[in-house]
Amino acid sequence: MYAEIGHFALILALVAAVLQSVIPIWGVRAENAAAMRFADNAAQIQFLGVAVAFAMLTRAYVVSDFSLVNVAMNSHSAKPMLYKVTGVWANHEGSMLLWVLILTLFGVLISIFGRSVPVTMRSVVLAVQAMIGVAFLLFILLTSNPFDRLPNPPLDGQGMNPLLQDIGVALHPPLLYLGYVGFSTAFSFAVAALVRGQVDPSWARWMRPWVLLAWAGLTAGIALGSWWAYYELGWGGFWFWDPVENASFMPWLLGTALLHSAIVVEKRASLLAWTILLAILTFALSLIGTFLVRSGILSSVHAFANDPERGVFILLILCIAIGGALTLFAARTNKLTEGGYFAMVSREGGLLLNNVLLSAATAIVFVGTLYPLALELVTGDKITVGAPYFNQAFLPVFGFAMMFAAIGPFLSWKRANKTRAARLTTLAAVTTATLGVVIIAIFGVPDVVSLFGIAVALFLAVATLIDLGQRIGIGKSPFATSLRRMVGLPRSAWGLYLGHLGLAIAAAGVVAAGLWKVEEIQVTQIGTPVSVGAYEFTLTGVESAKGPNYQSSLATVTVTRGGDFVTNLHPERRWYPVEKKPTTEAGIVTVWHGDYYAVLGDPAAAGGFVTRYYYNPGVPWMWLGAVIMTLAGLISLADRRLRVGVPSAQRRLAAQPAE
Amino acid sequence: MIWAVLSLIALLAALWLALPFLRKRQMETLESDSILSVYRDQAEEVERDLESGMITEAEFDAAQAEIEARTLKAARRMDSGLSVSGQMPVMAGSIIAFTLAAGLAAYSQLGRPQIPDMALADRKEEVLIRRAEGGDIKSRITLLEEATEETPDDFDTWWMLARSYASIEEHAGAAEAYKHAARLSNDNPGVLSAYAEALTQANGNKVPPAARIVFEQVLRESEVPDPRARYYVALAKAQAQDFDGALHDWAMLAADSKPSDPWMGMVRRDIVNMVKFTEGDVLNYLPNASDEEIIASGGEVKPPDTGAMAARIVDLQIALDADPKNWEGWMEMAELQAVLGMTDAARATIETGKSHFEAAPFVLQQFDTALAILDGEERRGPDAEDIASAQEMTAEEQADMVDGMVAGLALRLEEDPDDVAGWVMLIRSYDVMGRADRAEAAYDTAANFFADRPEDLRAIRLETGYGAN
Structure with a gap:
């Protein structure tokens, strides 16, 4: 009965969503308070319904109820409990349910924490959210129902792709969806603003926390996915410009632009059209990402669905949502009155440039991702747009965006003090050049692209620190005052500094990994050392072991440097008998400057093992940078002024540390 | 529900x-308050910046003016501010x-x-049944265990449970189940004997006193002595240092059994080992012991006696001249000649033998095989493969092969009985195989067919020795 209750709860969520997408709109037109309030209650029921459905599906996985087709196809009784639970969303139906769960979670959060958003705005936002909910609930119930039943269940399930049996990938979809789906709130706010024909600073302020939350989730989700690919796929790389990776990267790029653009709306009532459009397009890219992954157009670990019916359904949702929103945008955009004018050289000007550069970068990724698909559809030719295209087209544009991210904070709103900005920029440039020379002196002269990369990352870090120093008056005021000011900085300021520093660190990691990575692939005999850069890797033994649902060959690789012991790596090769699939678990030891990385391959015919050894410098920096950026988003989210309960925030003020 | x-x-x-x-009644304030709060916060922030010295007085004034202007503009746009329902x-x-x-x-x-929900834990019974059907003994045991709890007085259940345990060498479990089965069968000797065997196996193959008492009871009570009980009583004697007693019992058991009885391998092995231990002569206990067994028992195999072999060849020559339809005789002679190094003579013997069996394809095949071995030996000597294939074939398998060939001949004669040589071959084959009953039946069929051809019938009678009376 539990399974059927879950199914019924999902249907009730759909019923609530249908009502929620109609009644509040009528309420706003008729100025009926109850009908507007209805949006809150409906959002709560919608969430509750999906949550109950999700809980019941999870229960079915936990107790191995193979009378659910979804469980029988994707679980196995011998699977460890953790992966029974994460298995819920490691398949098409479950992951779509998670998608809707997060969508409705945002809805219920808006209904509870969005009390400061006036009910006229909130009810329209929730109505738009509900329309998305209706579309996806219909999609689940009609094409991807996880509650389909089997009257005669099999004895055991078919297991899940063992590549996905991993804690990194278990958390990757929920966080990624937090981002993807979180941008639906931005979309809903944008559509609500267009419907009501009103965009003003308060609108941007109401929207910003949701965008921040989505952006932080997406940042963490992308990083986790990349981290998983890095240690689980055992290719030694972390980013492959794979279409599925790009599908999550595009909303991130535009979402970053949206985040910055919304600041301009809030502070200066400018860039309204830009912001609305970015909100619509960011969500559009999230939907395109969902479409690419779910339609089976792309074949990869992610594409569990290759049912064309599902692809067509999502395409339909995409067309209606984006087409409708853009039509609305075209019809209403002339009603938006842009606020304060600004000089080209100003904070607004910088952020406008940021919008342009990030949009261009997104377009480059978009073309590189979709062009091969379009070409295959039209001519049937299969081409691969590989890393060279992205490196040549994307990196320069993104590099410029990072350079302006360094200079932007030096500019003040409306009209910047050009002398001051130039002085600080020069200071940053000179410092960067000095440090750059030191680095070249130590490590030698790299190629031009890497040189540019190092310069940009260094410049962003230096400029960010200089701006922080200026802001707290280092050198001008006593140190204690500066320190007090630093502690008292608004959290949104910390968001800026940490976000930009995190980006600089991650970029430095990417450049270092590309420049100084050492890779050795060979057949190794036990006991024979292989030199990897400055290190020697020696395979010292391979043992057989047994996991809960796999057999494993566990190797020990000893890393030495000039004969001195550095560390032991334990790469593993697992065999999952139920799924009849092998997986690779790279042996990784992380130190501050990089990763020692070993992969155990198949035993070679002539004895010994195929092994791949890497020294990956900078890789930990990348993860660190991503973590810092995520934290920056969350800290910014905690900023008092963004806290959505403005009236009650007056009370909380007393508890805050004095600024 | x-x-x-x-x-x-x-x-x-x-x-x-x-x-x-x-x-009953609710009221909503429209946006005014929340929009103004944005500007209120901005004004506060500017003041804070001024206090902390981040902006100058002039910048502060400009910002204040800007915020005030926007506040006024927003306030103008605001409508009634309330909605009621x-x-x-x-x-x-x-x-x-x-x-x-x-x-x-x-x-x-x-x-x-x-x-309904069907959690795996609730489907235990179904899972066990389906696994047992798929041949999983452990699931079968679990099911049978449950069945014995439900019907503790059912002999068959206990018996099957015991057999299932025995098949996975869980001897203690088997003994326990056999005990119940024996009780329910009113101490049927067969069941008792199985029980005592399980007790012994559970005891590491040492016959415990209790098991020996049971085996002796079985021997006393059963009409035909139970071979298992006889074997284990002997084993018990051996384990109690009564080696002569044990050897005697095993030898008796071997003599009373057919070579194909399943326990014979075990009995012969134990006799051989025991003889080796007591340094006796294995032929005293196993008159038909093979050379390998003699060597394993510590005895010596006599070297081939060439004189005797030559004498045998002469005897065979005389016998075969009188009765050339004895294919085993031809084969034996060829073999002896080959052992004595007379390869050409051996080949000639086989060719002569073949000429007498032109209508008997399976015999010809035997001759050809012998010839091939002979040629092979001459050409390259026996290689590992020959030895392996020869060793692979047990006496039993060889007998089976001949059985098959004879059956083929019988079939052919049924369809086409007009073949004097064929009938002779068949009758003689049966005779050689010790199946006199079949040989006689075959002769009767042939006699029936050749009733109007007395010459042919006489030939058959003379060639086979059947139908003389």
Whole structure:
């Protein structure tokens, strides 16, 4: 009965969503308070319904109820409990349910924490959210129902792709969806603003926390996915410009632009059209990402669905949502009155440039991702747009965006003090050049692209620190005052500094990994050392072991440097008998400057093992940078002024540390 | 039941949805307050910046003016600021009705209320049965264990349980189950003997006193002495240092058994080992011991006596001249000649033998095989493969092969009985195989067919020695 209750709860969520997408709109037109309030209650029921459905599906996985087709196809009784639970969303139906769960979670959060958003705005936002909910609930119930039943269940399930049996990938979809789906709130706010024909600073302020939350989730989700690919796929790389990776990267790029653009709306009532459009397009890219992954157009670990019916359904949702929103945008955009004018050289000007550069970068990724698909559809030719295209087209544009991210904070709103900005920029440039020379002196002269990369990352870090120093008056005021000011900085300021520093660190990691990575692939005999850069890797033994649902060959690789012991790596090769699939678990030891990385391959015919050894410098920096950026988003989210309960925030003020 | 639960859930959800329309009176302030709060915060921030010295007095004034201007502009745009509504029972009722109707209707289309939850833990019985059907002994044992709890007085269940345990060498479990089976069978000697065997195996193959008592009881009570009991009583004697007693018993058991009896391998092995231990002569206990067994028992195999072999060849020559239809005789002679190095003579013997069996394909085949071995030996000597294939074939397998060939001949004669040589071959084959009954039956059939051809019938009688009386 539990399974059927879950199914019924999902249907009730759909019923609530249908009502929620109609009644509040009528309420706003008729100025009926109850009908507007209805949006809150409906959002709560919608969430509750999906949550109950999700809980019941999870229960079915936990107790191995193979009378659910979804469980029988994707679980196995011998699977460890953790992966029974994460298995819920490691398949098409479950992951779509998670998608809707997060969508409705945002809805219920808006209904509870969005009390400061006036009910006229909130009810329209929730109505738009509900329309998305209706579309996806219909999609689940009609094409991807996880509650389909089997009257005669099999004895055991078919297991899940063992590549996905991993804690990194278990958390990757929920966080990624937090981002993807979180941008639906931005979309809903944008559509609500267009419907009501009103965009003003308060609108941007109401929207910003949701965008921040989505952006932080997406940042963490992308990083986790990349981290998983890095240690689980055992290719030694972390980013492959794979279409599925790009599908999550595009909303991130535009979402970053949206985040910055919304600041301009809030502070200066400018860039309204830009912001609305970015909100619509960011969500559009999230939907395109969902479409690419779910339609089976792309074949990869992610594409569990290759049912064309599902692809067509999502395409339909995409067309209606984006087409409708853009039509609305075209019809209403002339009603938006842009606020304060600004000089080209100003904070607004910088952020406008940021919008342009990030949009261009997104377009480059978009073309590189979709062009091969379009070409295959039209001519049937299969081409691969590989890393060279992205490196040549994307990196320069993104590099410029990072350079302006360094200079932007030096500019003040409306009209910047050009002398001051130039002085600080020069200071940053000179410092960067000095440090750059030191680095070249130590490590030698790299190629031009890497040189540019190092310069940009260094410049962003230096400029960010200089701006922080200026802001707290280092050198001008006593140190204690500066320190007090630093502690008292608004959290949104910390968001800026940490976000930009995190980006600089991650970029430095990417450049270092590309420049100084050492890779050795060979057949190794036990006991024979292989030199990897400055290190020697020696395979010292391979043992057989047994996991809960796999057999494993566990190797020990000893890393030495000039004969001195550095560390032991334990790469593993697992065999999952139920799924009849092998997986690779790279042996990784992380130190501050990089990763020692070993992969155990198949035993070679002539004895010994195929092994791949890497020294990956900078890789930990990348993860660190991503973590810092995520934290920056969350800290910014905690900023008092963004806290959505403005009236009650007056009370909380007393508890805050004095600024 | 399930419909009641679902209806209740739907009703609760519907009530919560309808709640805003059931409230007596509510009022909503429109945006004014929240829009102004944005500007209020901006003004506060500018003041803070001034206090902390981040902006100058002039910048502060400019910012203040800007914020005030925007506040005024926003305030102008603001409308009434309030929206009011009262209780709306019709709306509330419609929402409740829609939720219940749409929810339950959609579920009746999509749901499968008749299928219960089937968690794996609740399907234990089914899982066991299906695994047992798939040949999983452990599941079968679990099921049988459960069955013995339900029907503790059913002999068959205990018996099958014991056999299942024995098949996976869980001897203690088997002994326990056999004990119940023996009780339920009123101490049937066969069951008792199996029980005592399981006890012995559970004891690491040492016959415990209790098992020996049971075996002796079985021997006393059964009419035909139970070979298993005889074997284990002998084993018990051996384990009690009574080696002569044990050897004597085993030898008797071997003499009373057919070579093909399943326990013979074990008995012969134990005799050989025991003889080796007591340094006796294995031929005293196993008159037909093979050379390998003699060597294993520590005895010596006599070297081939060439004189005797030559004498045998002469005897065979005389016998075969008188009766050339003895193919084993031809083969034996060729073999002896080959052993004595007279390869050409051996080949000639086989060719002569073949000439007497032109109508008997399987005999010809035997000759050809012998010839091939002979040629092979001459050409390259026996290689590992020959030895392996020769060793692979047990006496039993060889007998089977000949059986098959004879059966083929019998079939052919049934279809085409007009073949004197064929009948001779068949009757002689049966005779050689020790199947005198079959040989006689075959002669009778042939006699029937050749009743009007006395010459042919006489030839058959002379060639085979059957039908003389």
